Amino acid sequence: MSGGTEADPTVLHALDGGVSWITLNRPEAMNAVTWDQRERVIALLADASADPAVRAVVLTGTGRGFCAGADLRGAPAAGRERVPGDVARTIRLGAQRLIAAVLDCEKPVIAAVNGTAAGIGAHLAFACDLVLAADTARFIEVFVRRGLVPDGGGAYLLPRLVGPQRAKELMFFGDALGAADAERMGLVNRTVPAGELEALAEEWAGRLAEGPTRALALAKQLVNASLDSDRATAFAAEAAAQEINMTTRDANEGVASFVERRAPEYRGY
Template sequence: MSDTLQITKKDNLGILTFNRPDVFNSFNKELALAVQKALDEFAKDNSVRAIMLTGNGKAFCAGQDLQEAIADNGLEIEQIVDEHYNPIIRQIRSIEKPIIAAVNGVAAGAGANIALACDVCVATESSAFIQAFSKIGLVPDSGGTFMLPRIIGFGKASALMMLGDKVSAIEAEQMGMIYKVFSDDLFAEEAKKIAQKLANMPTKGLAYTKHLLNQSFTNDLNQQLEMEKEWQFKATETHDYKEGVQAFIEKRKPNFKGE
């Protein structure tokens, strides 16, 4: 157990809260490894049907703790990316459960790209997203150059990454970078509501949708159509599909199990 990460479970929802508020939840080795371990445990826990990432204090995550990166006995940047961030991004995209980023404050550098790799990203209206890498001569990592151009388009992503502009949550929503923005006083409640809704849905089908979205990055149309056919058949074999159809016929609320 690490003090840098708070882990809670409630009503089929697993919540990971970055807990280094004094440094705006910037990542160090301890936090990165704690997140990897917790994501792995949530992935294996059948009682957890959705996962939420958020932060304590004024920030979601300010990216890498540069004090660790420049320390005499610290890790090389290449090693940090390879051992800390890349595994987290791969986990977020491969875990067969919906993952929501509840961005409660600034999300900069790797922090921004971790949020954008999630299946759903919501933010408080006072938060902001910054591709901060160019400000210190680095390139975007943590999947940023892969995800952001696909989310908002090549030209806009290129400009934001090179200029390092701060993008308000409202601007991010307007350009399609994130799903929704909530007022600061309603944010915690509304973000939890969305996460809980996902946790109560037919999450096996959501996992199949996530798989198809991942494949769409590299498939052509015909390949994607074939995959949709294949995974649609898989979906019809799930408990939740049968329950959803039966509930519709009986005009009642379905009781999904994520199976």
């Protein structure tokens, strides 16, 4: 489902049936993400938000790794000795921008985790709206093994997905978590045999691509914001989202199809 370009063979991209397929393609490095790859993925996610032809996004990888973390060897050289503030700036403009690009994408994003997802690679998967995993996939909070603090939004994402105690267990020990255990914890929506992963991703992405795209975008925003909101704020946001959504063609089509007892035909606007 993915086709690359000569200009950027390490990130393959294809648009098929309203689905933007973004595939990390450095299998020899378990898809450890470089600076250039990160910037390309961020750009493709921004394009997906703006392009009405894109109705859903799938993130995946080639080979045995989904994404084995960050590979900083391709980062632009600073040209000077590191000074206080450089590390925080690098994280803010790098790993955090990548995770924010997934969270802020206006189209639903599916992670099809084909193999090891470690460090920022695990957080890239957890930031997606839906996570599908091959039964051979593993998730590793690898930071503690290197004496590092989790970055790329890990301490934000994990407690919201599995609670603070489970999040601390994963971060404190850095043990590899198999796909089946990740599903039981609630980090993965569905685990399937490796040979069935692409077909399931196609099926789920296809269903999303046929859905009311703007309603899905607003629902995504509401759910993400609800985790940081009080009830009054969340209820006000919900009412405002419904008000906005009722101006769309798809919302009116949904109501009309119900009244007319027929299947709706959503067009994404």
